[in-house]
Amino acid sequence: MRLLQYKPDSDGFELVTFRTNDLPSYAILSHTWTAGQEVTYDELRAGIGKGKAGYAKIRFCGERAAHDSLQYFWVDTCCINKSNPAELQEAIASMFYWYRRAVKCYVYLADVIIENTRAQNIWKSKSIIWKSIWNNQIPVPKEPQEPVWKQAFRKSRWFTRGWTLQELLAPASVEFFSREGRQLGDKLSLEEEIHLITGLPRIALQGGHLSQFSVTERFRWVELRKTRYDEDLAYSLLGIFNVDLPLRYGEGKVNAFERLENEIYKLEKCIQDLHLTDPRDDKKRIEKAKGGLLRDAYRWILENPNFQQWRSDQESRLLWINGDTGKGKTMLLCGIINELSKSIAKTALLSYFFCQATNSQIDNATAVLRGLIYMLVKQQPSLASHLRTKYDHTGKAIFEDANAWIALSEILTNILQDPRLDSAYILIDALDECLVDLPELLTFVVNVSSQSPCVKWIVSGRNWPSIARDLDTVTQKVRLCLELNAQSISAAVATFIQFQVNWLTKRNEYGSDVQDAVYQHLLLNANGTFLFVALVCKELADVSEWDAEEVVRAFPPGLDSLYKRMLDQFYNLKHTELCKSILATVLTVLRPITLDELPSLVDMPPRSSRNYKALEEIIRLCGSFLIVQERIISIVHQSAKDYLLKEASDEIFPAGLAEMHYSIMSKSLRTLSPTLQRDMYSLRALGYPIDKVKKPESDPLAKSRYACVFWIDHLSDWFTKSGADPYHGDLQAGGTVEVFIKEKYLYWLEALSLCKSMSEGVVSVEKLEALLKVRADAPELLKLVHDARRFILYHKVAIENNPLQAYASALMFSPTSSLIRKLFRHEEPAWITIRPAIGDEWSACLATGKF
Numbered sequence: 001m002r003l004l005q006y007k008p009d010s011d012g013f014e015l016v017t018f019r020t021n022d023l024p025s026y027a028i029l030s031h032t033w034t035a036g037q038e039v040t041y042d043e044l045r046a047g048i049g050k051g052k053a054g055y056a057k058i059r060f061c062g063e064r065a066a067h068d069s070l071q072y073f074w075v076d077t078c079c080i081n082k083s084n085p086a087e088l089q090e091a092i093a094s095m096f097y098w099y100r101r102a103v104k105c106y107v108y109l110a111d112v113i114i115e116n117t118r119a120q121n122i123w124k125s126k127s128i129i130w131k132s133i134w135n136n137q138i139p140v141p142k143e144p145q146e147p148v149w150k151q152a153f154r155k156s157r158w159f160t161r162g163w164t165l166q167e168l169l170a171p172a173s174v175e176f177f178s179r180e181g182r183q184l185g186d187k188l189s190l191e192e193e194i195h196l197i198t199g200l201p202r203i204a205l206q207g208g209h210l211s212q213f214s215v216t217e218r219f220r221w222v223e224l225r226k227t228r229y230d231e232d233l234a235y236s237l238l239g240i241f242n243v244d245l246p247l248r249y250g251e252g253k254v255n256a257f258e259r260l261e262n263e264i265y266k267l268e269k270c271i272q273d274l275h276l277t278d279p280r281d282d283k284k285r286i287e288k289a290k291g292g293l294l295r296d297a298y299r300w301i302l303e304n305p306n307f308q309q310w311r312s313d314q315e316s317r318l319l320w321i322n323g324d325t326g327k328g329k330t331m332l333l334c335g336i337i338n339e340l341s342k343s344i345a346k347t348a349l350l351s352y353f354f355c356q357a358t359n360s361q362i363d364n365a366t367a368v369l370r371g372l373i374y375m376l377v378k379q380q381p382s383l384a385s386h387l388r389t390k391y392d393h394t395g396k397a398i399f400e401d402a403n404a405w406i407a408l409s410e411i412l413t414n415i416l417q418d419p420r421l422d423s424a425y426i427l428i429d430a431l432d433e434c435l436v437d438l439p440e441l442l443t444f445v446v447n448v449s450s451q452s453p454c455v456k457w458i459v460s461g462r463n464w465p466s467i468a469r470d471l472d473t474v475t476q477k478v479r480l481c482l483e484l485n486a487q488s489i490s491a492a493v494a495t496f497i498q499f500q501v502n503w504l505t506k507r508n509e510y511g512s513d514v515q516d517a518v519y520q521h522l523l524l525n526a527n528g529t530f531l532f533v534a535l536v537c538k539e540l541a542d543v544s545e546w547d548a549e550e551v552v553r554a555f556p557p558g559l560d561s562l563y564k565r566m567l568d569q570f571y572n573l574k575h576t577e578l579c580k581s582i583l584a585t586v587l588t589v590l591r592p593i594t595l596d597e598l599p600s601l602v603d604m605p606p607r608s609s610r611n612y613k614a615l616e617e618i619i620r621l622c623g624s625f626l627i628v629q630e631r632i633i634s635i636v637h638q639s640a641k642d643y644l645l646k647e648a649s650d651e652i653f654p655a656g657l658a659e660m661h662y663s664i665m666s667k668s669l670r671t672l673s674p675t676l677q678r679d680m681y682s683l684r685a686l687g688y689p690i691d692k693v694k695k696p697e698s699d700p701l702a703k704s705r706y707a708c709v710f711w712i713d714h715l716s717d718w719f720t721k722s723g724a725d726p727y728h729g730d731l732q733a734g735g736t737v738e739v740f741i742k743e744k745y746l747y748w749l750e751a752l753s754l755c756k757s758m759s760e761g762v763v764s765v766e767k768l769e770a771l772l773k774v775r776a777d778a779p780e781l782l783k784l785v786h787d788a789r790r791f792i793l794y795h796k797v798a799i800e801n802n803p804l805q806a807y808a809s810a811l812m813f814s815p816t817s818s819l820i821r822k823l824f825r826h827e828e829p830a831w832i833t834i835r836p837a838i839g840d841e842w843s844a845c846l847a848t849g850k851f
């Protein structure tokens with residue numbers, strides 16, 4: 001970037017070039033051009049053009065910058081060599097960033113004059129007085145008049161131009177000046193006027209991330225604006241949408257906008273493909289499931305010296321919060337996120353991820369990186385350029401294939417070193433719940449946290465030696481052990497107890513003696529563990545006042561004793577067998593299941609299956625281990641799951657965990673078989689795009705989504721966990737798996753597409769083939785699954801984007817020898833009479849796995 005330096009002694013300016021990551025603080029000018037009056041790059045270098053009106057603007061900007069103690073400043077007329085097309089292209093692509101990076105932006109309004117307006121004001125008020133005297137009236141005091149310059153301000157040409165939109169939105173500080181160089185106010189003091197003149201939302205004027213406004217809304221902002229060259233109106237939006245576009249002057253406005261829209265679409269598609277989970281939604285869900293976040297119960301962290309050191313000391317880059325089960329780490333991180341989002345600089349990015357071992361979508365290191373990158377590029381889409389280089393080449397597979405971890409870790413490393421990133425805060429909760437590739441994640445955090453000085457990290461997890469070993473190697477870290485802050489935690493737990501007891505008192509109409517007894521018992525037995533309090537209060541929620549004191553006294557201190565008591569109660573339930581199979585299923589599934597899915601995996605009482613109220617009632621019968629939130633059933637806490645698997649496995653899985661996987665697999669296939677058929681959502685058109693598909697009110701897949709995505713995982717887990725017959729009938733010729741593939745494969749692919757789970761489908765079919773290789777003595781079945789794998793790999797993208805393409809392009813563009821093609825020939829569209837000439841075999845490129 002080329003900047004100007006004011007040289008008062010020589011009464012001139014010097015151009016100095018800087019690299020993007022070495023930029024000094026600078027001011028920037030925003031103005032409208034006057035034909036023939038602007039000083040060009042060549043003129044400035046030659047020291048000519050001083051008589052032009054534009055020269056006065058440069059001088060104004062330089063003087064103003066010096067007044068604000070800024071040595072450097074930038075003016076578009078003379079800091080870009082416009083005769084160099086490559087430089088012009090780069091300047092236009094960087095312009096938004098340059099304005100955003102400026103410490104001050106001075107808007108010079110040549111058509112707003114104060115001197116005259118002041119005279120007019122005086123003259124106006126004098127004439128009122130004279131008129132009043134002339135009419136023998138005492139002048140009536142008028143409402144305070146607004147300065148007359150405001151009328152000119154509203155009509156200023158500056159508000160009608162295309163480029164000035166980004167000049168208004170990008171910088172944090174925008175100051176307005178009259179023609180005489182007098183300051184009129186800034187973007188914040190004049191916010192109301194600017195909002196009324198431009199129609200721009202106040203949040204956008206206050207510096208809110210532009211990505212929160214829809215594409216249509218952002219296009220509306222320039223509808224009435226004009227640029228000298230038609231195409232410029234589109235090019236002036238590159239920064240507003242954070243996309244790159246080669247400039248093609250002469251292409252016309254329509255083409256330029258078409259290309260721009262195309263680029264925006266590609267960017268959105270890339271971000272959409274990256275999306276696995278939105279950590280912002282996870283945070284809301286977790287807070288809700290845990291009963292809501294209480295500020296008074298986490299506020300202690302703000303005064304904690306270790307936290308303050310991490311917050312203020314540049315060299316303390318990583319804060320590692322560790323503590324035992326139920327000490328409140330997750331809620332603490334939720335609170336820290338809330339506090340940071342209020343206090344960090346507007347240009348700083350905040351990205352976080354909550355690992356959860358109970359959900360296979362968010363229990364692995366790749367998911368962590370996807371979530372973190374997703375949040376970063378959502379806030380600053382220009383960072384998506386690091387994704388695009390790889391994504392444009394390979395597509396969605398880059399986030400999902402066997403090398404996804406490598407690709408994603410490179411992408412995140414590049415993002416965090418991007419000079420356009422001012423600063424970022426990254427938080428990862430529950431490292432101990434990252435079940436897949438935790439060592440890789442730890443190594444990544446250790447390395448990256450020491451590389452990027454503008455990035456601050458917080459990670460949390462239980463006191464595991466394996467985590468400690470890695471994180472201890474970070475030199476620039478602060479460790480915050482909750483057990484070493486027992487006093488703060490106890491005080492916070494006491495606040496939490498008070499809150500919970502007040503809630504119980506209100507709900508169950510406790511008298512003051514019961515209220516006090518419950519409060520005292522919790523205080524004595526909580527032992528600094530939030531979770532203990534939360535679980536006991538959950539148990540007390542449905543206990544009447546007269547019984548509450550006795551019930552609360554029966555709860556022993558310590559989580560394990562508490563779980564034991566909950567388990568004893570569980571064994572005494574009226575419907576123990578039903579509850580046991582529900583609990584066993586919830587403990588085995590790979591993501592929390594919905595009430596709709598439950599009856600497809602557990603034999604439920606006949607009249608309950610389609611009745612949410614009945615299903616919720618049955619879940620409540622299972623005691624306090626399970627919770628239902630928004631029709632999703634989950635285990636109350638990871639520690640409860642750990643306890644049950646360790647201490648009650650024999651009771652809950654009498655036939656063993658492996659058999660439970662088998663049961664889920666076979667029930668899944670039983671559910672899927674009658675559901676899967678052609679065009680389950682009645683889309684009709686073969687090209688119906690997936691992003692337009694809406695779930696029908698009575699969704700035929702509602703009960704079988706889980707089964708559809710995970711049946712092969714359970715099949716595989718059954719084999720890996722069981723010591724049973726290695727060549728089980730299900731995997732042999734004529735077994736359930738072969739029947740399913742032969743009869744339902746194509747409909748299953750359509751269902752996977754409708755469930756937006758094609759990638760999981762690819763991984764599953766690969767898993768199935770690997771399993772058959774070792775576990776089956778069925779060469780024909782292996783051949784069929786081998787073909788099915790090639791089929792899904794080859795047609796994944798087509799079916800993923802248009803579910804019914806499973807019956808059109810997928811069949812027609814498969815080799816004639818394809819077994820799947822032969823099996824489903826009857827599904828090919830009859831009206832296509834001329835068929836593409838396709839070879840006999842799958843292409844070599846697919847065979848080598850490069851597809």
Ligand SMILES: Nc1ncnc2c1ncn2[C@@H]1O[C@H](COP(=O)(O)OP(=O)(O)OP(=O)(O)O)[C@@H](O)[C@H]1O
Pocket residue numbers: 290291292293294295297298323324325326327328329330331332335430461462496530531534638639
């Ligand atoms: N600030 C808070 N506001 C409201 N509830 C809280 C707060 N802190 C903790 N809790 C309660 O305590 C319970 C346990 O907290 P949390 O899940 O955050 O613990 P944890 O240390 O992350 O546990 P683990 O590491 O075992 O997963 C929560 O379910 C919630 O009910």
